[in-house]
Amino acid sequence: MQIAIPLFDRFTALDAVGPYQVLSGIPGAEVRFLGPEPGPIRTDNRMLTVLAEGRWEDSPRPDVLVVPGGIGTRALLHDERLLTWVREAHEHSTYTTSVCTGALVLAAAGVLDGVDASTHWMERELLGELGACPLPDRVVERGKVVTAAGVSAGIDMALRLTELLTNADVAQAIQLGIEYDPQPPFDAGSPDKARTEIVDLVRAVVGAREAEALAEIEAEVAAR
């Protein structure tokens, strides 16, 4: 079973590594990290670099496609090369999936036209503007399209995907293998649960960081 995770400049590491850690445990599964070109790809905060082992097109027909998110997705919404690959991979995939703002890429490729989908809670409106029907659920399954909420939701999605691809025993064995018995010290992981001040704080801080990154992305695109 081939699982393709497309990487791109300024992706969010946990969006990709959470599902990788789960899905790579499926007997016979091969997870491939692919980029615009083979070589180093830096994450959104520039503190981690991952190697893409090949180009996106090197895996033309993966069984499972997992598109991670990150502020870098905004540079991809008009990247016809990536969107063409996503469309063609989706045509033949068993499951086409995304984590966080990876859903924006699926939507830009037309995969989510009129389809219920999840994304990071701050980007639901943008997802709707791209043609999808945003839901606040942690994991949304619609046929072979499975989308997850922000960042850490990819772990939950991947466990469910593992069940769909194999069976509940394999999924539970992988959950136990990665000791996924979450005990967060706070109950502030969704905008419905966090205090209003915390929601406002995240909107302000993340919003400012993203505005800065978007300005850099625009400058990079203009310099090409």
Add this chain to the structure above:
Amino acid sequence: MQIAIPLFDRFTALDAVGPYQVLSGIPGAEVRFLGPEPGPIRTDNRMLTVLAEGRWEDSPRPDVLVVPGGIGTRALLHDERLLTWVREAHEHSTYTTSVCTGALVLAAAGVLDGVDASTHWMERELLGELGACPLPDRVVERGKVVTAAGVSAGIDMALRLTELLTNADVAQAIQLGIEYDPQPPFDAGSPDKARTEIVDLVRAVVGAREAEALAEIEAEVAAR
């Protein structure tokens, strides 16, 4: 605030990336991934390669040390170069921490002599043999030493560390930013919760994989 994450051949990706994703969100924090040498480091299942941006010793006095686990830790238990760095970093650190079998490295360095600590549930006995007092808790805090259980437990630990390093509001904002509102599809994430057949399955499958990896590690060490 400098946070050092030492990498090594055959580390487990989520052990490192979970804490990175949380701690990199602390205002002013810089997370550095360091290796035996700068350059590519491959994970335990060989499907992901991360770049170490420098050598372990390039961060001699990090504020926070986060040692990830993975089968590669077994090759480190007598690696005097790494253990010396860990000991010296620990002497000056604000927090010395580990995820999963990263605790074995802390123990081998003498940091856990007679100290309560957590690790992956399958390796508690080995942790005890190395001088620590293994506990089944998800996160164990003893003074400035904080250890987490297997793989995914690093996320919970890092949120608690964030609270200790800053305050509960910052920790909750980061939790909301990564939308960490876990909803695993099964309740099988610890050996106390999973069915006996699942526990046995993991012991057999992971045990076989690790035996194979250990044989390869021994052959590599012998070939040096």
